[in-house]
Amino acid sequence: MEREAREMVEMLRAILASIDEGIHAVDRDGITIYYNDAVARLDGLDPQEVIGKHILEVFPSLNNGTSTLLKVIETGERIPDLPQMYTNYRGYKVHTVNTTLPIVSGGKVIGALEVAKDLTRLKELNEKLIDLQAQVVGVEKKALGKKKSPIEARWTFDEILTQDRSMLLLKELGARAATTSSPVLVFGETGTGKELFVQSIHNASPRRHKPFIAQNCAALPASLLEGLLFGTVKGSFTGAENRPGLFELADGGTLFLDEINSMPLELQAKLLRVLQEGIVRRVGDTKVIEVDVRVLAATNQNPLLAIEQGHLRSDLYYRLNVVSLHLPSLSERPDDIRLLVRHFIDKFNRKFGLQVLDVSPEVFDRFHAYGWPGNVRELEHAVEGAMNLADGPYLRMEHLPWHIREGHFAAKAEGGITLPHGVRPLREVLDNVESALIEQAMRETGGNIQQAAKLLKVPRQTLQYRLQKGQKKEQD
Known part of the structure; x- marks a missing residue:
């Protein structure tokens, strides 16, 4: 014993x-x-x-x-x-x-x-970012006659390439919404261009010469995110210092909150108060500060489903959902594939000094058959990868990533899960689906294993094991 x-x-x-x-x-x-x-x-x-x-x-x-x-x-x-x-x-x-x-x-x-x-390194990077943004905003406010905010959004509606009717309508609606100061909620799958739309709304708005600040709500734990958004005062917790939050830094401009459904519910309640009253209170402070900030939010999950699953407060949803834009997946706008492929080929020709003309007919057919779970972002990466391997004027099948070349995830099932053409061994299909989900979760969380494990609802140790197993398989 x-x-x-x-x-x-x-x-x-x-x-x-x-x-x-x-x-x-x-x-x-x-x-x-x-x-x-x-x-x-x-x-x-x-x-x-x-x-x-x-x-x-x-x-x-x-x-x-x-x-x-x-x-x-x-x-x-x-x-x-x-x-x-x-x-x-x-x-x-x-x-x-x-x-x-x-x-x-x-x-x-x-x-x-x-x-x-x-969180030492993460805290240092966030404090440096806030300090830099505060300095830039201060310079911008002092610069008379300045026509562009140094903290700026890059994209405009003219740069969103599409010939799809639903996307053209969304661009038109977004341009109309840009003229007001009401909140906008954008939702769509990962890689559909949510931030492009958000930046375009800012750049088409009367606030375009003011700051545009973006924050991913899934990137930080709740305790840090609260201080980052609302600011802190010295003594509010051990080591805290007087720092403005992103709401103060974005005063007069736009604050973009990505993955709003990942924000802890208690913070969502505080955000709702800011939206309703136009005031913020720094963590640990008793004073309130008036702010004039337009909030644009995005989620990669259907907001009604997020409410049902307890990830999003219904009262916050109704306050944000004054204007709602639902971006379609790339598989729902197949006519844009040719347009986007040509755009990405031109882009990487300039970047790499190449002279690729087009994709082969076989590649174009495969692109149309593929389900694109990563949407436009995945298409861009596929073209970029192929151009790294190109040895002539056309991108051929052997230049494509293996999962696209082999026809994995080619047809979309009714439930939204992508399946390969033809019957394959069950273990092989399940392994591929698992790998794709892990890759997507890691991409969405910027490589943060802890956050990715939360998205996948698995223990962090399980995810680490799966990642190591995948790396070993690639090496073999």
């Missing part, structure tokens, strides 16, 4: 040592009893420098009031998802989001355990 208990303890230690999140545990006196390699890398310390020492000895910038571990020992209550900044005794500044839990035995608190996610 004693041997089994020791083996169980060693197994638990091995599990805690292998995960990416930092794990820090202290006893009831605040002495560190466990400190895994992940948190050691995060803090810039060696575990032997921490284990057996009091937490305030190792992290002198903390005290009994600011240390979440000591606070949980005192109160016995968990503290979820708290942003924190502290300096270790080597002078290294660390930004994390921590969840701290009491360790209870026999009805008594005997210690505390903290799970820390490293």
Whole structure:
């Protein structure tokens, strides 16, 4: 029994040592009893420098009031998802989001355990971005007679290429909506051109000489996203400083919130208040600031389905959905494929110094048969990849990505799932569908495994295993 208990303890230690999140545990006196390699890398310390020492000895910038571990020992209550900044005794500044839990035995608190996610680099990049945007906005406001905002949208409706009737109508509706300041909700599959439409609306509006700021709501955890949008005041949480949020920086202009359905529901309620009242309150502040910002939002999920699944508040939807634009998938506008292919060939001829004339008839037929789950963006990448391999004036079948060349995901089923032509082994089809979904989730989250796992509703470790398996398969 004693041997089994020791083996169980060693197994638990091995599990805690292998995960990416930092794990820090202290006893009831605040002495560190466990400190895994992940948190050691995060803090810039060696575990032997921490284990057996009091937490305030190792992290002198903390005290009994600011240390979440000591606070949980005192109160016995968990503290979820708290942003924190502290300096270790080597002078290294660390930004994390921590969840701290009491360790209870026999009805008594005997210690505390903290799970820390490293956001140091992400926080630094976001602060640099906000500072840069604040400087640029300040310069723009001082520059008399300036005709273009330095924080600008690039695209216009003239640059959205289409001969499809539904897309032409959407361009017309978008141009009409641009003349007002009402919110607009754009939804469509990944790669259909949602941001192109949003930028075009801004550039056709009276706000076109003012800032255009875009933020992906799935790119940041809730604790950071709130401060980024609404701003922070010094002391609102450990390490917080006085910083304007994106609403303040976009004052007079446009704020684009992409993947609005990924915004936590509690933040959606705060966003609704800004839309209704035109005021923001920085995190930790008591004062409100008036802002004049047009909000444009986008989602890659049908908003009614997002409401049904609890991802989008119905009251926020009704406030954003003053004007609604539903962008069709590329498979719903097949007449645009020829136009877009020629455009992308011209684009990459200029970029790569090539003289490709067109695609072969076989390639054009395959493009029309393919389901394009990644839509226009996937078509662009397919043409770019083919032109990297081109050895003559025409793009041929052997230049295409293997999944398009082999006819995977060629025909679209009624439920919206793309299927290959002809009967193939079930395992092969399932593997291909899985790979395509993982690729799409990683693309939508900018390579963030944690966020991609949430989209796919699988454990992060499962997604990591699938990614490693896919990489090994490609190497073989």
